[in-house]
Amino acid sequence: GQQLNQSPQSMFIQEGEDVSMNCTSSSIFNTWLWYKQDPGEGPVLLIALYKAGELTSNGRLTAQFGITRKDSFLNISASIPSDVGIYFCAGQSGATNKLIFGTGTLLAVQP
Amino acid sequence: KAGVTQTPRYLIKTRGQQVTLSCSPISGHRSVSWYQQTPGQGLQFLFEYFSETQRNKGNFPGRFSGRQFSNSRSEMNVSTLELGDSALYLCASSPTGSHNYEQYFGPGTRLTVT
Numbered sequence: 001g002q003q004l005n006q007s008p009q010s011m012f013i014q015e016g017e018d019v020s021m022n023c024t025s026s027s028i029f030n031t032w033l034w035y036k037q038d039p040g041e042g043p044v045l046l047i048a049l050y051k052a053g054e055l056t057s058n059g060r061l062t063a064q065f066g067i068t069r070k071d072s073f074l075n076i077s078a079s080i081p082s083d084v085g086i087y088f089c090a091g092q093s094g095a096t097n098k099l100i101f102g103t104g105t106l107l108a109v110q111p
Numbered sequence: 112k113a114g115v116t117q118t119p120r121y122l123i124k125t126r127g128q129q130v131t132l133s134c135s136p137i138s139g140h141r142s143v144s145w146y147q148q149t150p151g152q153g154l155q156f157l158f159e160y161f162s163e164t165q166r167n168k169g170n171f172p173g174r175f176s177g178r179q180f181s182n183s184r185s186e187m188n189v190s191t192l193e194l195g196d197s198a199l200y201l202c203a204s205s206p207t208g209s210h211n212y213e214q215y216f217g218p219g220t221r222l223t224v225t
Contacts, residue, residue: 003153
């Protein structure tokens with residue numbers, strides 16, 4: 001099945017550090033979404049982006065919709081232990097609710 | 112508002128059996144999508160239902176089917192189960208309106224096929 005390229009695959013950082021991850025696609029998307037998934041649970045929506053170049057924040061999280069519409073970035077500032085989890089990007093295009101997900105970034109935060 | 116609920120949370124079935132999973136969307140959401148999550152393939156779109164009609168379908172065999180009821184609740188069915196169908200099955204609902212591409216996921220149903 002189709003998946004978007006997401007990097008890095010995993011990150012092991014110290015509490016308080018900033019984190020950056022990105023997602024790239026060969027296709028153009030109209031909407032980019034970022035999710036966080038904890039073990040055994042469903043993904044939780046963090047940020048939704050609707051316009052090329054858009055920069056949106058949600059607390060310590062900031063995400064950007066790439067100008068080419070083929071990529072998106074997520075930054076987490078001053079990481080804390082509860083940021084641990086798997087982060088997924090997802091792209092949407094056309095008049096459909098079908099999401100194409102990224103391969104995921106595993107984030108581990110050392111207290 | 113209550114979130115998306117899925118039942119059951121865990122299920123163990125034998126090869127060849129069939130299974131039905133249930134999803135109740137967030138109140139007021141009319142679109143329900145289903146995804147399969149496996150370690151190898153990640154999150155893959157199965158299908159989407161809106162107003163009791165299948166609006167979109169992913170690349171899965173015909174053994175995977177679904178339906179939506181008038182109250183927007185949805186079920187998905189997998190017939191003739193195979194070992195490879197073991198996965199976390201996630202349901203997501205979407206609001207109507209300008210942000211109707213945001214999808215809110217339930218906790219999932221963990222299906223194990225033995």
